[in-house]
Amino acid sequence: MEHLPQQYRHLFPTLQTHTMLASCSQSALAEPVSRAIQDYHDSLLYKGTNWKEAIEKTKFARNEFAKLIGAEPDEVAIVPSVSDALVSVASSLTAFGKKHVVYTDMDFPAVPHVWQAHSDYTVSVIPSIDGVLPLEQYETHISDETVLTCVPHVHYRDGYVQDIKAIAEISQRKGSLLFVDAYQSAGHIPIDVKEWGEEMLAAGTRKYLLGIPGVAFLYVRKELADALKPKASAWFGRENGFEGAYAKDARRFQTGTPAFISVYAAAAALSLLNHIGVSHTRDHVKTICADAVQYAAEKGLQLAAAQGGGQPGMVAIRDERASETAALLKKKKVICAPRDNVIRLAPHFYNTKEDMRRAIDEIAAKTIHK
Template sequence: MEPLPQRYRQLFPTVRTHTMLASCSQSALAEPVSRAIKDYHDSLLLMGTNWNEAIEKTESARNEFAKLIGAEPDEIAIVPSVSDALVSVASSLSGFRKKHVVYTEMDFPAVSHVWQAQSDYTVSVIPTIDRGLHPKQYEKDITDETVLTCVPHVHYRDGFVQDVKAIAEMSKKKGSLLFVDAYQSAGHIPIDVKEWGADMLAAGTRKYLLGIPGMAFLYVRKELADALKPKSSAWFGRGGFDAAYATGARRFQTGTPAFISVYAAASALSLLNHIGVSRIRDHVKTICADACQYAADKGLQLAAAPAGDQPGMVAIRDERASETAALLKKKKVICAPRDSLIRLAPHFYNTKDELRHAIDEIAAVFSAR
């Protein structure tokens, strides 16, 4: 079978001139996604209105994301961001007797921001051990009083991949719902919400999903969604102009989506589903494993995750990561610094040689200091 970069690389104009390794922050823009954005613009420019077409695109994006994660379309809500998704989830739990929420040190800071703002809940934060989390660590902090456990599928800093299915089994035993942040995994690591037993999952479109900011998806298991009444809900979460909640996850929707982002997402998700996320995962694992070894051979210090599933990125320790990234950008190597780490996050359009080139440039910066 033809290698993924060889087959699809021509769809990404930026990679002709730049080494794009920042998918954990913003993926390269594909030509079909660019055309979809232009279609939205042109429909307004030439026809004056595009409401019906935009609603059709919204449903197309919903269907494609449902397919990507093994869900049904009615279990997917269209929301502005993952943060908005979590706020909406928090607003839906007020009817529960239990008021304890658990999240982890590996969660993106927005998770903490949301729950610290909820005065009706007590929270526990599960610490990392040796830069990782073993599923058994959840046994201690998830209690019989826990209403919701929040976990990231992939750690945003170093790419550590969690065993969500094992965590879901533990949370279920304690009677806790499970919310999964899949922003750093959706699009390059396979997801099956039914197999996992996840109750809720959210992911945005601007990273590995190949889209642009302004749109995210919220999965809520249908039986659960129908039992919840989110306070963060408006006319797109209702049966038209009816005051009654819509069925399924749609009740978590609020106002008119950012249609330009919807057009981009529908095209991007169609491309990902056409390729197949399992194939993407195999490719990314292979080139990341090579890059990790290459970086180690160069004497670079990796923020290696504990033994287990191969991370989907290469995280290199650097106390001056932002400065290094700025120097790399001048050489047309695009990475994503975070704190004291340089994150090299490839996608299916990247090659082994590109990662090695980026590592060579990083080593050169270190040597010049």
């Protein structure tokens, strides 16, 4: 898949001067996405209003995200962030009568923050074992009283990939709904919500989806959506806007006017990703990450990712001074994303093996002036 960078690197001006390896935090900005942002700006600057066009762009973005994850457009809500998506979901579960929620110690901190604010729920944490989450842990911690299980598709810290289909089978057998945080997977790992069987999935656009902050998407399975009545819902979550009845699909999880500038960006970014094909991106990213893992080992670097799970789309390197090292790398125009004591190298379809090796050389050589 080396042809992907050759075909598409020219769309990313930053790559002419920088090595961008921070897709787990913020991907490089593509020219089509930049033009979409400019289109939004120009429509206001020169036309004064763009409401109708913005609503159509919102529908287009919803359709593109649905295509990306194998859903139907009316199963997708547009929300400000994944955190907002979970807040809305948490406000909708009273109809089930069960008060037990579980999440994992690999979830992004926003997940426990949401549930800490809901004192009427009993919350349990599923612990990882030596950096992995065996399926037996889900068997043990999900009970018949569990209303919702929250899991990350990919661990934000080291790229560990979970088998969502297997987890969904366990949660369904126990009578629990499953909420999947796909922020670290959507855009570089193929997702099929119908095949996997999860009831809910959310992802934002600023990471592997090539967008900017301000918009995320929430999938809610069609058969489930009508049974839920989120308290975090407002006029964009109602039929025809001004009517009081909930929308008859996942749109009921929407609140107010979305950040249209971010919607414009998302529409262009998702269109590009779907044009390339996430399976092609996955194959390319796996190839260059596998090479980087071997190269890092040859350089004597210690990897942070545990064995097990799927092939990660991230190379996580242990460094007790990760933030300092990342800042020094930035001076050499190598952009990565540190987290705690880990330097995360997260490539996309526009990256090459040479990009990854350059970053690893800089980390290993200790030639950076500190």
